[in-house]
Amino acid sequence: MKPLLEVRDVSLSYHTPSGETAALSHISFDLMPGEFLAVVGPSGCGKSTLLNVICGLLAPEQGSVLMNGTSVSRGDPRMGYMLQKDHLLEWRTIYKNVLLGLEVRRELTPEKLSYIEKMLHTYGLDKFRSARPSQLSGGMRQRAALIRTLALKPELLLLDEPFSALDYQTRLNVSDDIGKILKKENKPAILVTHDISEAISMADRVIILTKRPASVAKIVSIHLDIENRTPLSSRNAPDFKSYFNLIWKELNQYA
Template sequence: MALEFDHVTKTFALPSGQELTAVSDINFKVEKGEFVSVVGPSGCGKSTILSMTAGLYQPTSGIVRVSGEVVTKPNPHVGFMLQKDLLLPWRTIVKNVEFGLESRGVSKSERRDRAMAELERCHLKGFENHYPYQLSGGMRQRAALARTLAIDPDIILLDEPFSALDAQTKLLIQDSFAETIKEAGITTLLITHDLAESVIMSDRVLVLSERPGTVQREIEIGLPNREHPLARRQMTEIHDYANEIFTLLKLDRRAA
């Protein structure tokens, strides 16, 4: 089991002295190599789930496990990608990819070899000596993925990494990401507001309720070609899955 949330609740103390429960009694499991998306209304705790997986927050109650171990602090086996690539503008692309390895004390020769291997896997060979400003938005996101893969994570957390890209670039990058992650065999947890994206990228979609978020439905995406979202977009079943998710979210908002 790569990831498990076991009856997890997270409550935050507000400056007013009141408490805000972000998620309540969250239960789900993610198998090794599986790609799972999390969708739900704004403010339902999607980012809180990612932060607890990474060990940035501790549950108020319940247990989060990564690779069978209870998460009690920031986990070096978890890679985290945000909406922005956060590349350091004063470092070359290869130096950016090496950054995580450098901070862990990996030798210069080893981190260069690993960085170059990931740049090649992410189709950025030949751009290693460029600076971030010289790359397109899509290339920068691929460089951010190479940086994440270079630390050899067990799990990658994706926090809407495609939302800032234009529509055409987004389609191409989704395909590139999916193929790379599938090839690497890495477990992936994606949060997104794009329902079609959640379907074309995933093995399974978790639909959260309004805050405090809880898992109201797990939807298995029984379609082939997970590594090729562009091919999946051509399948008529995509609309059926997206409509099912939309209906759940719409009904939940009415109930609230």
């Protein structure tokens, strides 16, 4: 099976009048079809910068990013991007917010509108379609943001700490919801997170980055002995603590 995404020897520095700051250094990894990767690393090491390179918002100074064998470009329609904030527009209803990406791309086709209706119903937002974002909980808002992103039918979903603004209980429930949704939709994803437990519970593999300039310190494959694995049930798996200690020990080298 060929990789969906190939990141090869990617390096990037930021240039300012005061000098050069190296952000990424010779990063390489693959993402297979249907796979969920999590990226962890010290604060400020360049995790979000890496996502911006993967989706084409930043061009690497060295190396390449290929998706299905072709280079990614700025605004690549093959990728969906969920940020830390949901960025729902208060003057639009939830339904109108979900339609926004399709409106911008002029892709309001009957097929895609039907797909949105299905997702609103399946993921519990249909009865809130006429509500404003401020009337919804943080978790419901993130579900709406996810549906807005999935409506564009991206081949790969990038998640930049999408649960970080939520309280702990909501964060657990929403990460579990979104993990189940991505599995049901068979959507490959890359999650950037500071939360080791979140990374282990959601991912098939965890990429550990060094301090800046970030390079790949280790890639840990997650194999939890549990039936019908979900992000929430993964936390009760016998091997969960062992993976946590392994990643914690690796990250502590760069504290």
